[in-house]
Amino acid sequence: MRTTQLYAPTLRETPAEAEVVSQKLMLRAGMIRKAAGGVYTYLPLAWRTLRKIEQIVREEMDAAGGQEILMPILQPSEIWKETGRWAVYGEEMFRLNDRHEREFCLGPTHEEMVTALVRDEVRSYKQLPLMLYQIQNKYRDEIRPRFGLMRGREFIMKDLYSFDKDEAGLEVSYKKMFDAYTRVFTRCGLKFRPVEADNGAIGGAHSHEFTVLADSGESNIVYCTKCDYAASDEKAELKTIVAEKEEPLELEKVSTPGTKTIELVADYLKVSVEKTIKAVAFQNEKDELVLAFMRGDHDVNEVKLQNAVGAIALRMADEEAITAAGGQPGFMSPIGIKKGTKIVVDATVMDMYNAVAGANEKDMHFIHVNPKRDFKDVMVCDIRLVKDGDPCPHCGAPLKMTRGIEAGQVFTLGTKYSKPLGATFLDENGKEKPLVMGSYGIGVSRTMAAAIEQNNDKDGIIWPRAIAPYEVIVVPVNAKVKEQLDMAEKVYETLKKEHIDVVLDDRKERAGVKFKDADLIGYPLRITIGPKTLESGIIEAKIRRTGEVKNLTKENYVEGVKEILDTL
Ligand code: ATP
Numbered sequence: 001m002r003t004t005q006l007y008a009p010t011l012r013e014t015p016a017e018a019e020v021v022s023q024k025l026m027l028r029a030g031m032i033r034k035a036a037g038g039v040y041t042y043l044p045l046a047w048r049t050l051r052k053i054e055q056i057v058r059e060e061m062d063a064a065g066g067q068e069i070l071m072p073i074l075q076p077s078e079i080w081k082e083t084g085r086w087a088v089y090g091e092e093m094f095r096l097n098d099r100h101e102r103e104f105c106l107g108p109t110h111e112e113m114v115t116a117l118v119r120d121e122v123r124s125y126k127q128l129p130l131m132l133y134q135i136q137n138k139y140r141d142e143i144r145p146r147f148g149l150m151r152g153r154e155f156i157m158k159d160l161y162s163f164d165k166d167e168a169g170l171e172v173s174y175k176k177m178f179d180a181y182t183r184v185f186t187r188c189g190l191k192f193r194p195v196e197a198d199n200g201a202i203g204g205a206h207s208h209e210f211t212v213l214a215d216s217g218e219s220n221i222v223y224c225t226k227c228d229y230a231a232s233d234e235k236a237e238l239k240t241i242v243a244e245k246e247e248p249l250e251l252e253k254v255s256t257p258g259t260k261t262i263e264l265v266a267d268y269l270k271v272s273v274e275k276t277i278k279a280v281a282f283q284n285e286k287d288e289l290v291l292a293f294m295r296g297d298h299d300v301n302e303v304k305l306q307n308a309v310g311a312i313a314l315r316m317a318d319e320e321a322i323t324a325a326g327g328q329p330g331f332m333s334p335i336g337i338k339k340g341t342k343i344v345v346d347a348t349v350m351d352m353y354n355a356v357a358g359a360n361e362k363d364m365h366f367i368h369v370n371p372k373r374d375f376k377d378v379m380v381c382d383i384r385l386v387k388d389g390d391p392c393p394h395c396g397a398p399l400k401m402t403r404g405i406e407a408g409q410v411f412t413l414g415t416k417y418s419k420p421l422g423a424t425f426l427d428e429n430g431k432e433k434p435l436v437m438g439s440y441g442i443g444v445s446r447t448m449a450a451a452i453e454q455n456n457d458k459d460g461i462i463w464p465r466a467i468a469p470y471e472v473i474v475v476p477v478n479a480k481v482k483e484q485l486d487m488a489e490k491v492y493e494t495l496k497k498e499h500i501d502v503v504l505d506d507r508k509e510r511a512g513v514k515f516k517d518a519d520l521i522g523y524p525l526r527i528t529i530g531p532k533t534l535e536s537g538i539i540e541a542k543i544r545r546t547g548e549v550k551n552l553t554k555e556n557y558v559e560g561v562k563e564i565l566d567t568l
């Protein structure tokens with residue numbers, strides 16, 4: 001490819017719409033253009049990278065036993081109604097009607113579709129295990145499409161579904177996919193961590209997210225500084241903190257004027273925040289009140305809470321809902337709340353002694369609260385949000401928090417979809433059983449964006465070689481000098497014959513402009529042909545990531561380029 005022909009309209013200025021660095025750099029490097037919020041066109045450079053990522057994904061899925069298919073994006077509502085997700089999926093699903101008023105959606109995921117597919121063909125245990133996958137566009141009307149390709153409304157996903165005859169088979173398939181994902185992200189040249197994840201709306205027994213490490217990531221993850229435990233903050237389990245035992249004193253109501261926050265009340269009563277209990281009030285999708293109680297210095301993990309009460313969604317409660325249940329915003333405790341209200345108390349709170357909690361009256365608190373004695377009709381479980389330094393649930397060493405981008409997720413589904421859709425098979429004894437399933441997704445377009453979030457500097461993108469749109473750019477310092485351009489042409493043709501993805505910058509631009517564009521687009525290696533080459537046969541090779549320059553010669557540059565590329 002020659003830059004005079006390459007359709008990569010670079011921009012000097014950063015477009016105002018760009019919120020994150022990957023979006024900024026892809027727009028500036030002429031890789032993507034926005035069509036609508038969360039909907040983008042991929043220009044040639046982006047498409048080359050996406051195809052390289054897809055190829056790695058494809059090879060690893062095939063090697064793990066997957067078979068590629070292509071299911072329709074347009075999906076009939078019937079199968080979604082059979083599993084109940086037509087109602088549950090909500091506004092994130094793009095829905096449309098055909099001319100006969102039949103309902104369809106644009107596939108946000110394909111569990112229903114693939115299960116309906118195999119239920120008609122898979123009859124016997126002899127046809128199992130089976131792994132089917134596809135790579136195609138997915139559609140989700142995200143509340144906040146943002147950050148360019150990171151959270152699009154149309155995006156590319158690889159989704160694989162496994163079908164086994166039993167749980168043991170599923171474990172094998174899950175492990176195969178876990179290993180395949182590890183190879184995919186390793187081969188893409190990314191720093192990543194598989195972390196234990198919440199199963200979310202899909203449900204099922206367990207799940208891992210493959211998180212590309214980047215400070216700009218939306219996912220908070222924790223990892224143990226000693227053992228190999230790693231989890232998303234939503235999932236991270238926490239052991240109960242047992243407070244030092246005290247003799248329970250008699251419950252007492254005291255006046256605490258104006259102490260609406262936990263810090264104010266702790267200050268007023270001269271106790272540490274660790275001695276206080278705070279409330280966080282939510283309402284579920286049915287508008288029912290859900291009250292969570294935490295130690296004053298702890299935060300509630302909404303995902304754990306949601307799972308604990310079996311809610312589909314939680315939002316902050318309205319004041320009316322709180323008062324209707326006998327609560328007083330800012331001064332709440334489970335004591336005095338109407339019977340039947342959903343109250344969840346964090347396990348750590350139950351092991352506190354003589355604590356401070358609200359009295360459900362304005363400007364009043366209880367002191368000497370002993371939850372084991374005083375809290376009635378409450379559900380107790382771990383609903384605490386992990387923070388830096390919390391002890392590892394496996395080995396007790398301090399956990400560290402870091403940020404990342406969820407690029408892939410693997411789930412065990414069990415029979416969640418096969419049962420309602422009636423996807424069964426006959427086992428060895430001729431008994432009819434539901435298929436045991438798993439589902440495994442990789443965000444291909446998000447992986448490209450994540451690669452840039454992790455690999456960039458002030459000058460532009462730094463592609464890992466495996467997913468760079470082109471591996472090498474050959475730049476004649478002055479393309480107006482015929483000998484330089486001829487030499488550059490020769491090097492370009494030679495490298496091309498060696499199956500290296502190479503670009504020739506044949507523009508009659510100043511060297512500075514060409515170097516700037518090369519850095520912006522992020523070719524892993526830049527070969528410069530200048531006066532030195534003509535005088536003494538030196539060919540300069542500059543590594544984008546390190547800035548290191550190696551002097552190759554007219555005689556050995558092919559080997560030299562290959563050797564350098566192997567390290568990138
Ligand atoms: P998130 O929590 O970020 O919304 P998700 O958990 O809903 O994602 P999955 O259903 O697990 O996503 O989809 C599999 C993969 O598809 C994700 O790991 C991610 O890489 C990608 N993906 C999901 N939503 C989007 C999106 N809106 N834009 C781009 N990629 C996405």
Ligand code: MG
Nearest residue numbers: 209406408409
């Ligand atoms: Mg996910």
